[in-house]
Amino acid sequence: MVNLFIYTSLYLSLFFEVFLLITYLEKRPHMKKESEDRVIENYPSVTVIVPCFNEEKTIGGTVQSILDLDYPKEKLNIIIVDDGSKDNTFAVAKTFENNNQIKVFHKENGGKYTALNFALEQTTTDLVGCLDADSFVDKMALKRMLQYFDNEEIMAVTPSIKVHNAKSIIQLVQRVEYVWAILIKKMFSYMDAIYVTPGPFSIFRTEVFKKLGLYKHAYNTEDLEMAVRMQNNHYKIANSHTSYVYTVTPKTLKALYKQRLRWTYGFLKNSVDYKHLFFSKKHGNLGLFILPVATISIFTALYFIGNFLYLIANSLVEKVIKIQTIGLNFNFSKFFHFDWFFVNTEPIAIISLILLVTTIILILLSKKMVDGKIRFSLDLVYFLCLYAFIAPLWLGKALYNVAFSVTTTWR
Amino acid sequence: MDKKTLEWKKYLLVFVITSAIFFTAIFISNYFGQKKIEELRSIQNQISINILSSEIQTSLLEQFSCKDVSGTALSEELGSLGDKLVATESTRGITNLEVVELKRYYSLLQIKDFVLMNKVREKCGTKNVFIIYFYTQNCGECQKQGYVLTKLREDFPQLRVYSFDYNLDLSAIKTLISINKVKNTPPALLIDDNIYYGFKSIDDINEIIPQLDVWQKEMDKQKTASTTETAVK
Numbered sequence: 270m271v272n273l274f275i276y277t278s279l280y281l282s283l284f285f286e287v288f289l290l291i292t293y294l295e296k297r298p299h300m301k302k303e304s305e306d307r308v309i310e311n312y313p314s315v316t317v318i319v320p321c322f323n324e325e326k327t328i329g330g331t332v333q334s335i336l337d338l339d340y341p342k343e344k345l346n347i348i349i350v351d352d353g354s355k356d357n358t359f360a361v362a363k364t365f366e367n368n369n370q371i372k373v374f375h376k377e378n379g380g381k382y383t384a385l386n387f388a389l390e391q392t393t394t395d396l397v398g399c400l401d402a403d404s405f406v407d408k409m410a411l412k413r414m415l416q417y418f419d420n421e422e423i424m425a426v427t428p429s430i431k432v433h434n435a436k437s438i439i440q441l442v443q444r445v446e447y448v449w450a451i452l453i454k455k456m457f458s459y460m461d462a463i464y465v466t467p468g469p470f471s472i473f474r475t476e477v478f479k480k481l482g483l484y485k486h487a488y489n490t491e492d493l494e495m496a497v498r499m500q501n502n503h504y505k506i507a508n509s510h511t512s513y514v515y516t517v518t519p520k521t522l523k524a525l526y527k528q529r530l531r532w533t534y535g536f537l538k539n540s541v542d543y544k545h546l547f548f549s550k551k552h553g554n555l556g557l558f559i560l561p562v563a564t565i566s567i568f569t570a571l572y573f574i575g576n577f578l579y580l581i582a583n584s585l586v587e588k589v590i591k592i593q594t595i596g597l598n599f600n601f602s603k604f605f606h607f608d609w610f611f612v613n614t615e616p617i618a619i620i621s622l623i624l625l626v627t628t629i630i631l632i633l634l635s636k637k638m639v640d641g642k643i644r645f646s647l648d649l650v651y652f653l654c655l656y657a658f659i660a661p662l663w664l665g666k667a668l669y670n671v672a673f674s675v676t677t678t679w680r
Numbered sequence: 681m682d683k684k685t686l687e688w689k690k691y692l693l694v695f696v697i698t699s700a701i702f703f704t705a706i707f708i709s710n711y712f713g714q715k716k717i718e719e720l721r722s723i724q725n726q727i728s729i730n731i732l733s734s735e736i737q738t739s740l741l742e743q744f745s746c747k748d749v750s751g752t753a754l755s756e757e758l759g760s761l762g763d764k765l766v767a768t769e770s771t772r773g774i775t776n777l778e779v780v781e782l783k784r785y786y787s788l789l790q791i792k793d794f795v796l797m798n799k800v801r802e803k804c805g806t807k808n809v810f811i812i813y814f815y816t817q818n819c820g821e822c823q824k825q826g827y828v829l830t831k832l833r834e835d836f837p838q839l840r841v842y843s844f845d846y847n848l849d850l851s852a853i854k855t856l857i858s859i860n861k862v863k864n865t866p867p868a869l870l871i872d873d874n875i876y877y878g879f880k881s882i883d884d885i886n887e888i889i890p891q892l893d894v895w896q897k898e899m900d901k902q903k904t905a906s907t908t909e910t911a912v913k
Contacts, residue, residue, distance in 0.1 A: 595831045614712035619705040
């Protein structure tokens with residue numbers, strides 16, 4: 270029974286990675302064509318909402334990056350909504366007010382989705398998007414998204430998110446994770462299976478909110494719920510992989526844990542709310558493949574890492590017992606004596622190795638997609654060594670919270 | 681075309697590729713597993729040839745001098761075979777038929793070696809010391825006892841350790857147990873017709889076998905001799 274679970278989940282993981290690779294190979298010429306810059310004749314009007322809460326240090330840079338966008342000024346508006354900050358955020362925002370592109374509002378604290386809805390109600394432009402006050406857009410980001418809106422079926426476009434100024438090891442780990450997500454998001458977009466329109470700079474047709482309604486609380490993952498709601502109504506979401514947004518990521522393990530717990534918990538709870546999408550043929554790749562795999566992968570990751578940790582703990586205990594009984598006894602000749610006989614060649618070990626190699630290949634391909642070349646860097650090592658150990662923290666807690674109805678908070 | 685038509689062809693392709701990788705991996709794993717078993721078999725064959733040749737030597741002992749009886753190398757081979765068997769046991773499971781068969785054969789080889797070495801000791805008066813060790817699966821003290829015996833075997837090549845799974849279905853082991861009246865409370869050590877139950881540390885065994893001390897002193901002497909020799913050079 271346990272073996273059946275192990276082999277099934279290994280098979281599924283491999284299936285998923287092969288699927289990504291095949292999609293990548295299939296769509297590569299497509300991606301190249303999309304990344305060529307083109308001349309735009311007709312610029313739609315755009316509103317960028319900046320919801321902020323206690324972000325006095327970063328908001329200036331965020332707004333400035335929007336002002337610096339390569340986009341006609343008369344077509345670009347900014348609405349800053351201070352969601353009841355306790356620091357100087359509102360005062361900093363006010364300094365931008367004399368720019369006629371920018372409107373600044375202050376409201377009582379009600380959560381990010383209320384700030385977004387507050388601004389959405391005043392939005393009259395063709396397109397609307399949001400930029401979290403801890404993120405910065407690349408100059409070309411918005412312009413490069415326009416080609417996707419040429420297709421009338423596309424109702425929203427997501428960007429490629431990069432980690433801004435990674436310093437701590439936790440941030441370096443996330444940098445690799447975000448790069449890897451860039452490729453995944455692009456492949457998901459080809460599969461019509463994007464299920465998150467991230468807070469940093471996803472751009473929507475304004476009619477989406479008129480037709481499907483405003484943002485909901487959605488367990489503090491309103492950006493996930495909106496995307497799933499759109500998928501539920503067969504609205505198409507594209508990804509503009511050359512539109513870069515830089516976001517400040519959690520510096521410490523604790524902050525990262527809180528953020529990811531919120532994401533995972535939100536994913537699970539929203540999945541329950543939209544459970545009819547699962548295995549629904551009407552929802553194509555998303556319903557039949559991506560959503561189920563994303564859910565199963567939480568359990569798979571927990572099982573494998575739990576098992577791995579158990580084995581490590583076991584061998585440590587053995588080492589300790591050995592030292593206790595016969596003392597420290599380091600045999601040099603035995604240490605350097607390699608005998609292939611003792612290499613684990615069980616099927617699970619070999620398949621896990623193949624999975625690891627495929628994951629590295631996919632990460633390197635993502636790097637190539639982002640940087641134009643494959644470059645090896647230390648952060649990949651951090652990622653491979655650490656991610657498996659920290660991810661179970663929030664995966665496990667999120668499952669626990671869902672099972673025992675504990676709610677998560679933003680900060 | 682329907683907007684949400686699944687790309688069935690692609691799914692099929694991915695299915696074929698994934699399955700191919702998956703089954704190749706299982707195939708490779710089986711191949712290596714088989715190789716390992718073959719290696720164990722070939723070591724066993726080697727040992728059984730060695731034992732056979734020693735047996736012939738002993739039966740010829742009347743005509744030959746004791747100098748020609750070799751045997752210390754054999755004990756090392758038995759030891760490394762034992763290590764490999766333990767590793768195979770832990771990856772393939774103790775109920776794997778092939779593993780059980782290998783283990784039975786290994787136990788027989790050990791008994792054969794023991795009987796033979798006993799004869800050599802009687803005839804030639806060699807100073808070999810034998811420890812017969814009984815263990816069972818999932819016995820915590822046995823794990824510790826195993827470490828102690830491995831360490832002693834590494835330190836003293838003249839010491840011969842034979843280890844037996846008390847519950848292994850093998851009549852030769854059952855006989856060994858009934859002759860010496862060994863109770864099923866492992867770990868149990870049989871040293872010179874005395875049975876010792878429970879975990880015995882290195883110090884305990886040193887006390888039981890005074891010969892170990894003698895060997896230790898001899899080795900120390902040799903060591904200092906060789907170091908002074910190199911110093912003189």
